[in-house]
Amino acid sequence: MPSRTIGSLCESGVIDAALKTLEMRGIEEEVTSFLTFLGAQRPRPGSVFILVMGLTGSGKTSFIADSIERQDAKVGHELESCTNSMAVFQARLEERDVYLIDTPGFDDTKWENMEILTAIAHYFSVSYANNVFINGIIYVHRISDNKLGGAARTNLEMLKGLCGRDAFPNVSVITTMWSPDGQERSKQEYREQQLKDIYLADMVKEGTQIVRHDWFGTMFDRRASAKAIFQRFFYMWKDDQATLQIQHEMINRQVSLGSTTAGRVLQLQMLEESKLLEKQLENISESRASDVQVSNESRRGDEILGDKGSEVRLMLQEHHKALEYMRLSILEIHRRQQERFMAQLRKIEDGWKDALSAKKEDYRLLEQEYQRHQSLRREETIGEREAALEKPIRAENERHELLSQLQEESQIQQLALTHALERNDDLTKKLEDAKIALDKKKLETNSKLEIAERAKQVWNSPLSQALVTGGLGIVGSAITTGKDFLQSTMKLLTVVEVYCAPSNDCGVVDD
Ligand SMILES: Nc1nc2c(ncn2[C@@H]2O[C@H](COP(=O)(O)OP(=O)(O)OP(=O)(O)O)[C@@H](O)[C@H]2O)c(=O)[nH]1
Ligand SMILES: [Mg+2]
Structure with a gap:
């Protein structure tokens, strides 16, 4: 096979296809792990399930990737839109299957938090209903954050509401993003102390541990730190089981999401925020009404207020929808989640089908191009062959012509030679004759000279x-x-x- 450059591989889509295959394998593996976590597929005996929670960007996925050496854990794909950004990663440790459940973090936007809570409540309830138990909970907390307010506080509250007091011993809070030294580190140490003494005091009292994911330097150090923390908790939790409060509430007690502890935390926050939004809307309306002067400037201000009012109204609608959702039972949530899941899956499937059709079209065009190229190549080859054949024929003809010319010339020369030889013979003969004549003449002359000599003698x-x-x-x-x-x-x-x-x-x- 001829060697191919990376460039040509890229152009031909070989690398693309290989990456796609890897991604597909990743998706397949993740779906299997997800189904196992939900109990739709029986986990092997001794399997360990660990829930990983924390604020967005706190380092959850990085910690999972580092602790079980699954760097592909960072690969996000379309399936996450079905699972509300929840992903399950599997590894083998101590001859056991370990499943780490990566969850989305709660943030400042409350109605989005509602979606997150619904997803967590739903999946963990289904899992529990199918006899899959959580062994441990890792909560990742960013120690570099200045103050514990807003989203960070909501996350901690949600953590407590979701886990419940009984599961506190199975919770580990991992603090990330430590500064190596200096003033910043002192501040971080102070914040850590606050966590222990104030914000997480109730959890710590029940057995929650707080550990530092404290690494500096290379990636190797980061992985070593994550692995050490994870293994420590794995040995602690592997044979333990915890029922999350939300599971207990939604499955055993069959209460609506709004009546669960976590649901109530969120509901309260949402009601507070709804009140604030309503107040904002009121202010906007008042401002618009009091603005009686009809000038260009005031008209522009009115437009801005109008836009802001629409925005707030939309947010309020979302809040009301979310609060409505809170009243649903787990069965209704399950039905809606299933609908949502299937709709997302269909969307993905359609996307894949479209991509496949596009690829098929690409392939058809490529195939066409290839055929055209082949036929051109064939023609070229025939032309080349003909040219290749013509060349020796032409050379042969030329040689032939040259030969005939040479033969002709040779014949002429031969003739000339024959003539020359004949002439030569003639000349030779003539020469000989002349020689004979000369000899004769010489003889004659000699004898005559002799006679003359003698005559001279006689004369004298x-x-x-x-x-x-x-x-x-x-x-x-x-x-x-x-x-x-x-x-x-x-x-x-x-x-x-x-x-x-x-x-x-x-x-x-x-x-
Ligand atoms: N300095 C430092 N950076 C970290 C640490 N852990 C994670 N990061 C970085 O923080 C960023 C966010 O990390 P992720 O692991 O994606 O965070 P996440 O919690 O999964 O975020 P979401 O999936 O958005 O909720 C990445 O750029 C990480 O490389 C840490 O301990 N120290
Ligand atoms: Mg993540």
Whole structure:
């Protein structure tokens, strides 16, 4: 397989798909854990259930993730919209299944608190009704908060109302976000003391423990601290069971949510807030009525007041709706929660289906693109192959042409060579003939020279002197006419030979 870059993996969606698979596995696991917590799926014997509560941002999820080494506990997904942001994480410890139930924190907006309380009351009641018992409760408290007011106070009140006195020994308050040293730490230590002595005094008296999640430096230190705290409580709680007050009230006593201790705390706060909202609305109306001057400025002010009035009215409506909800029995809450759960699930399912259709369309387009690319590639390949085939053919043809040219040239050269050879033969023959002729000539000349030499000797001999007179005329005329000396000499010799014929040496020399 060819190596692929991260970039190409991202583009092809491989990483996306892998992450989605992990997320799906996470969702599947979380649903299973959630169902086990509700008792819809039987927990294994010895399973330990721990409820984790605390203000938003106090460090609940981080603590869960660190204490059971489940960093994926931080992954939030769509399912939380079904479970009102409640999530259950499972781990194995000492050969037991441990379930940590992460809950949303109560805050300043009371009608939202109502939703949170309804969800907690509902799920914990269902769980209890199905014989699933809570072993321990961890309450995470941010020690860095300046004062214990507003949402922090509501949270503590709700904690007490939900757990009840009987469950106080099973509660551990974990303080987070400690400063390492200095003045801030002194203030935090003072706040911790206040918690023990004032705000949580009743709980501490009943056995609630307050511990510091006091770590500085690395993530490793943070995890080590969380693990140590968690293990300490795990050994304390693993064989203990606590019935939360809200469970007892809603299941055993079958009271409405508004009649539970936690419900009453919230109801009281909501009524107080409703009164404040009504007062605000009254003030707004009065301000608008007294504003008689019709100027641009006052008109703008009136608009603002009108907007504020609508906002307050809407909040009041939510409050009344929430207070209405308080009167519902657990069965009615259960029915409504179930409806809500199913509606959310359908929404998620629709979202997933839409996403699937979009993915299918993506895939179809991709497939189309791929096919188009393949056919192009095929055409290209054929073209390339043809070109590849054409190349040697062309080369072969060129070679062929060159060969014929060479052959032609070679034939011409051969012919020329043959001609040349023939000519050469001719010339050789001619040369030989010439040579023979030359040799002959040489011989002739030599012999003639010899004769001439001899003639000279004869000329110089005393006898020839005697003959000079007779022959002188001939030699003289030869010289004067410029004729070949040899010819003259020959003639002369002929004369001499005539005279010398009887004896070759004529005996003249000897004489
Ligand atoms: N300094 C410090 N930061 C912490 C500590 N515990 C958690 N945090 C940080 O606080 C922030 C909130 O932590 P979470 O664990 O998400 O808080 P939470 O209570 O689950 O918040 P919600 O889910 O919104 O209710 C994160 O950025 C954490 O990293 C701690 O002990 N010290
Ligand atoms: Mg959280």
